[in-house]
Amino acid sequence: MASSISLWVFLYVFWFLLSGHTEPLLLGFGAISCAVVVFIAYRMDVIDHEGHPSHLSFRIIPYWVWLCIEIVKSNIDVAKVILSPKLNISPVMFKTKANQSRELGQVIYANSITLTPGTVTLGLEDGILEIHALTIEGAKGVLSGEMDRRVCKVKGKMEGHNE
Amino acid sequence: MDMIFDILSWFFILAGSAFVLIGAIGVIRLPEVFTRSHAAGMVDTFGTALILLGLMFQAGGFNLVLVKLVMIGFFLFFTSPVSSHALVRAALADGAKPLAEDGSNLEGAYKEKGEK
């Protein structure tokens, strides 16, 4: 029930931001359509703890700031490689271990690696990531394990809180 | 104040356009699908983010236009790694051999049990 109400509030805020109308009639219609969507989601049995994401915390925001800086750096590296006349790529494939204890942390780590240009995650099974990197420098950047440590730090608190 | 915003917009939009073009050139120049996905990822993350940032300075203060630009940016930020991961995984499962060296000898790489 708490998840349903939280989903409704989230949907209503989203509806308001998209429409921008403030007439009482339209606000009422918005409330009714959000309620219908919540009812359909309830019937489909897709309302779970992710509808009320209390397991995410604001500690992820400093991580996002750091990730954005990393994305800028690696973008400039990849742009240099593409624009170099001889196209000096050295593609490399390797496996590395994700040290996060739960799936959410591992998914955040894998998505962060894919989001940074120059490295892309090919597979994630049992905490072992398979990575394709455009240059050997990019591969060394992942293997230095700084991103892994930072994701562990972000997730450490949340996982402790959840269990 | 408008002057500063205009200059910032020009800077971000021109930088974003440059990165979009470099990414498109990379998709043409790079040899096969795994390396091309890096160039496409560049367009998805940095090029679009910079152009959206440039547009945000022209939104004219805190209003729904700014909120919608932020929403588009967030949405692309979350979906771009999912679609590029799905693409390379589908290509790998379809039997495409990546043009890549084996990096299992690099320092810190995970080794399968039984390997040295």
Add this chain to the structure above:
Amino acid sequence: MMFAAAAAALIVAIFLGLIRAYLGPTIYDRILAGNMIGTMTVILIAVHGFLAGRPEFLDIALVYALINFIGTIAILKYFRFKDLGHAGTDKGREEVEDDA
């Protein structure tokens, strides 16, 4: 003026993406090019909204971003499992790999 410059750069980049989609050589190169063109179209619609002074275009850009993501995933699923109604579970993946 700055919006026109961004629109021009995006149109040139979309044209380069079309060349890659035409050249191929594999189906995944074409899907990659299509996904990239879709992302650039989202930005082009947003830029056009500012260029024409009609911010309502941002709604269309948002919807196009959703359609582009769902479309890419659907096409990949179709070529992966040869069936859009497939459950996509691990069991199904093994079956597909056995067939291949």
